Amino acid sequence: MSTQHSFILKLSCPDRPGIVHAVSGFLFERGANILDSAQFGDSRTGEFFMRVHFQQVGGDPGLDSLSEAFSVLAGEFEMSWEIHDAELKPKVVIMVSKIGHCLNDLLFRYRTGQLPIEIPAIISNHKDFYQLAASYDIPFHHFPLTESTGAAKAAQEARVLEVIDQHSADLVVLARYMQILSPNLCEHLSGRAINIHHSFLPSFKGAKPYYQAFDRGVKLIGATAHYVTTDLDEGPIIEQEVERVDHSMTPDQLTAIGRDVECVTLARAVKWHVEHRVVLNGTKTVVFR
Template sequence: MCRTHPTEQFTMSNTGFILTLSCPDQPGIVHSVSGLLFQNGCNIVDSDQYGDEFTGRFFMRVHFTPPAGGPGLDTLKAAFAPVGDQFGMQWELNDAAAKPRVMIMVSKIGHCLNDLLFRAKVGGLPVEIAAIVSNHRDFYQLAASYDVPFFHLPLMNASAEQKAAQEGRVFEVVRDQNIDLVVLARYMQVLSDDLCRKLAGRAINIHHSFLPSFKGAKPYYQAHDRGVKLIGATAHYVTADLDEGPIIEQEIARVDHSMDPEQLTSVGRDVECVALARAVKWHAEHRILLNGHKTVVFK
């Protein structure tokens, strides 16, 4: 992996544009990308690239600024399209200043929800939290305190018809609120295959264990039963395969034999908040590229 940061002061800048791409690894990619930006008078603020020798794919993230009065987003997209076609790229070009609209889904455990709301409020997350969806009413007052619309969409039974109807309403909120990213912040329901497909690449889940260990329900109890010395949390993209989506971030904490399952759970809540917040931030900053069942994360 190669990383270049010409000036540290630009690292966290939200001006300009961000280009992300992946394609079969081959000579000339960096030259073509930088050459096109040069031809359009653009200045590269920072650039990261990685060639995966196992998959044969190349990944790149470039943050750049256009000259004053220079080409806009649509013009640059049109200019880049031939380069994308030449190298068989999957690519996106985004405004670095644009904050993705986020919908948080939660059930009855609210530490991750509260953490994300606070971080977004104080500018620690470059997102706009546009909606909160829950199958319970527990956090409607918390949502109101942050002036975020709260949608109570209950699941009163486990029938397939009722679940399909509820998920239909969930997706209506996604569509009506122009949601860019869905975050499952301890939403204790399994999404259907259909909804997973609709949200592919734009839904992040926090699982309260260090995947692939201790999948499913009550992972802290599973961890206690096995006498682990480290517990962890895993933020990953949502797929139809439960707890199998591409991993974005993991965080751990050391524990010992004297701790019971409830104490492990308490420690784990802090770990979950950290891992999830990092994953949301990196997604919002276009730092994550999919690499099959894995991710490439440019930090």
């Protein structure tokens, strides 16, 4: 069966009987065939979450018509919801500083089709990866931070935001972008900016976490991909991964192992986000894998 005209619906609402029946009935009445569906009821918060991937087999009403019709049902159940064209590749802007393993990994996955995205721009406060960007025919924007003043940071972020908005970016990925975003930029990108932190949060926040982990003699190191918020390294977690280490390893060896973990963790988080598998649940996430 072709998935040429397929869509993804994701929603959250107060839990009550009849939600799945109402959603599936709505789709059936419009000639849709459900390809896959997942749902979760949070007994602690009383919230219900659902993701449905469906195909139009009885004529294609289009995204706008579907959204308009579904808004009536959504109102009845007090839903927060989105419907997306499953064939449309989200636009992802990547930001990086001077450490490029996550950028390189994302670009390779993008080129080989493992990540269903478009990358209209790469932004950096250093010039180190302009040749890498050029090898993928992706525009590279160098916006240096030559001063540490608030005015300089605000001016630099204004240029960053101009590129993001110019391309109508669906997602911004901080692929080891070693700058703290201002509260204004964090709020502007709320729910559509993912950061990779080279630690298994909530442990070892801030700078040089592998050295912090070494000093504590940890037996596992990890990485955390999370949404960016105004609270540093506190955003809702999307994915985490760990690797076993031991007492014989140096901080540099932990760092090398950790970089592989970071790449895998960030790639999973980006993939799940652009496939509309992540729903915010307060300070947490529900991820329909």
